[in-house]
Amino acid sequence: MILSIKNLHANIGEKEILKGVSLDIREGEIHAIMGPNGAGKSTLSAVLTGNPAYTVTQGEVLFNGKDLLKMSPEDRAREGLFLCFQYPVEIPGVSMVNFMRTAVNEKRKYQGQKELTASEFLKLMREKKELVEIDDRLTKRAVNEGFSGGEKKRNEIFQMAMLEPSLSILDEADSGLDIDALRIVAEGVNKLHNDKNASIVITHYQRLLDYIVPDFVHILYEGKIVKTGDKKLALTLEQKGYDWIKDELV
Amino acid sequence: MNPLIINKEYTETIYLFNEAKADLHIVQQEASTLNLFVLHLTDLSCMQHIHIQQEGEHCRTNIYGLAVLKGKQEYLCDTLLEHQKENGTSTLIFKYLLFDEAKGEFVGRLKVQPNAQHTDASQTNRNIVLSDKAKMRTMPQLEIYADDVRCSHGATTGALDNEAIFYMQQRGLQKDLARQLLLQAFAEDIFEKMPIQQQEQARNLFTQRI
Numbered sequence: 001m002i003l004s005i006k007n008l009h010a011n012i013g014e015k016e017i018l019k020g021v022s023l024d025i026r027e028g029e030i031h032a033i034m035g036p037n038g039a040g041k042s043t044l045s046a047v048l049t050g051n052p053a054y055t056v057t058q059g060e061v062l063f064n065g066k067d068l069l070k071m072s073p074e075d076r077a078r079e080g081l082f083l084c085f086q087y088p089v090e091i092p093g094v095s096m097v098n099f100m101r102t103a104v105n106e107k108r109k110y111q112g113q114k115e116l117t118a119s120e121f122l123k124l125m126r127e128k129k130e131l132v133e134i135d136d137r138l139t140k141r142a143v144n145e146g147f148s149g150g151e152k153k154r155n156e157i158f159q160m161a162m163l164e165p166s167l168s169i170l171d172e173a174d175s176g177l178d179i180d181a182l183r184i185v186a187e188g189v190n191k192l193h194n195d196k197n198a199s200i201v202i203t204h205y206q207r208l209l210d211y212i213v214p215d216f217v218h219i220l221y222e223g224k225i226v227k228t229g230d231k232k233l234a235l236t237l238e239q240k241g242y243d244w245i246k247d248e249l250v
Numbered sequence: 251m252n253p254l255i256i257n258k259e260y261t262e263t264i265y266l267f268n269e270a271k272a273d274l275h276i277v278q279q280e281a282s283t284l285n286l287f288v289l290h291l292t293d294l295s296c297m298q299h300i301h302i303q304q305e306g307e308h309c310r311t312n313i314y315g316l317a318v319l320k321g322k323q324e325y326l327c328d329t330l331l332e333h334q335k336e337n338g339t340s341t342l343i344f345k346y347l348l349f350d351e352a353k354g355e356f357v358g359r360l361k362v363q364p365n366a367q368h369t370d371a372s373q374t375n376r377n378i379v380l381s382d383k384a385k386m387r388t389m390p391q392l393e394i395y396a397d398d399v400r401c402s403h404g405a406t407t408g409a410l411d412n413e414a415i416f417y418m419q420q421r422g423l424q425k426d427l428a429r430q431l432l433l434q435a436f437a438e439d440i441f442e443k444m445p446i447q448q449q450e451q452a453r454n455l456f457t458q459r460i
Contacts (some may be wrong), residue, residue, distance in 0.1 A: 049420055073419040083421075089417040093435025103421040159421065249385070
C-alpha cells in the first residue's frame with residue numbers, strides 16, 4: 001500500500017472543507033478524483049502535501065507506512081510525494097538547473113544515498129529531458145519564469161521525471177492546456193507510470209482521462225467521496241453532469 | 251565638497267561596498283558614463299547622499315544598490331539624479347532587505363530640467379520586509395520640466411513569496427534553504443550588473459550578511 005487515508009477532515013480557517021475522506025492507493029494504480037468546483041479536490045492535494053494554509057482536524061494518512069501528517073512538506077517530498085501544481089509558481093532568479101540539482105540531491109541525502117556529481121546530474125537531466133520531450137530553452141531559464149501555461153505544466157512533468165516519486169498528484173493538470181500540450185503532459189505521465197508507483201489525477205473534466213486511463217474514478221462531493229467506480233464512471237459524469245450525483249444523494 | 255568630474259566621453263565605475271559614510275557628488279560631462287554600485291551590508295546606521303548631475307548631452311548613468319538591514323539599524327539612502335541636457339539616459343535599481351526591527355528609507359529624486367529633452371530615465375525600488383517590526387519608507391520624487399521625455403518609476407515593498415517557498419518545499423528543499431534561495435535571487439539582480447571580478451566579492455559580502 002502506498003497511501004492510506006482514513007476519515008480525513010480538514011479546514012481552511014474555520015471552514016471545514018474535507019469532511020471525512022477515506023482512500024487506499026496501491027502500487028501500480030491510477031486514481032482519478034473528480035467533482036464539481038468547491039468539492040474539496042484541491043484541498044485534498046494541499047493537505048496531503050502539507051500546505052500550511054490548511055489544518056487537519058481529524059483522521060490519519062499513512063504514506064508507505066509512515067505517518068504523513070507528522071512530516072514537514074519537504075520530508076513528504078523526499079519520501080516520494082510529488083504534486084504537479086495547478087498553478088506552478090514563477091521563481092525569478094532561481095535557475096532551473098540549480099533548483100533541480102538541489103532538489104535531487106536533497107532527496108538523495110535524505111534517503112542515505114550519495115549526492116550526484118555535476119556530470120552525473122547533467123546526464124540524468126539529459127535522459128529525463130528526452131523522456132518527457134522538454135526543450136533546452138526551458139531548463140536553462142529561471143524556474144517557470146515567463147513560461148506559457150503549457151510550458152509550466154511540461155516543466156512540472158519534467159521535475160516529476162527527475163524526482164521519481166512513488167506517488168504523484170496531478171492537480172488539474174489539464175487546466176489551461178490546448179489539446180497538443182495536454183497530450184504531451186499525459187504521455188509524460190504515462191511513460192513515468194510503472195507497477196511500483198501510483199498517481200492521483202484530480203480533474204474537473206473527463207477529457208484528460210482519455211489520455212491517462214484511471215483504474216478507479218472517485219467522485220468527491222461536499223468534502224466526501226460519494227461514489228467510486230471504474231473509468232466508465234467518468235463517462236457517465238461527462239454525459240449526465242454532476243447534478244446526477246446530487247440527485248442520487250438526496 | 252568638490253564634486254567628482256567625469257570627463258567628456260569617459261566611463262567611470264565606482265563601487266561603494268560598505269562605504270556609506272562617503273557622500274557622493276558626481277558631475278558628468280558630455281557623453282560620459284557612470285556605473286555606480288552601492289552595497290550596504292554592515293551594521294552601520296547612517297544616511298547616505300548621492301547626487302549625480304548630467305551636465306552634458308548624451309550622458310548615461312547606471313546606479314544599482316542593495317542594502318541588508320538588521321537589528322535596530324537605520325539606513326537612509328537619498329539619491330538625486332539631475333538630467334540637465336538633452337539625450338541623457340539613466341537607470342536606477344535600489345533594493346532593501348529588512349530583518350528584525352530595522353528601518354530603511356529610500357528617496358529617489360529625479361529632476362529633468364527644461365533643456366533635457368529626450369531624457370530616458372527609469373527608477374525602481376524593490377524591498378522585502380522579513381519581520382513585522384521592520385519598516386520601510388520609500389519616496390520616489392519626480393520633477394520633470396521638459397515635455398519630450400520618457401520617465402518611469404516603480405516602488406514595491408512586500409514579504410517573501412510564501413507560495414514560492416511552499417513550491418520549493420514540495421520539491422524537497424528545506425524551508426530555510428528555500429528562503430535563502432529567494433533572498434539570493436533578489437540580490438542577484440544587482441550582482442549580475444557588475445563586472446565579473448566584483449560579482450564574487452559582492453556575493454561573498456551578501457552571504458556573510460544574511
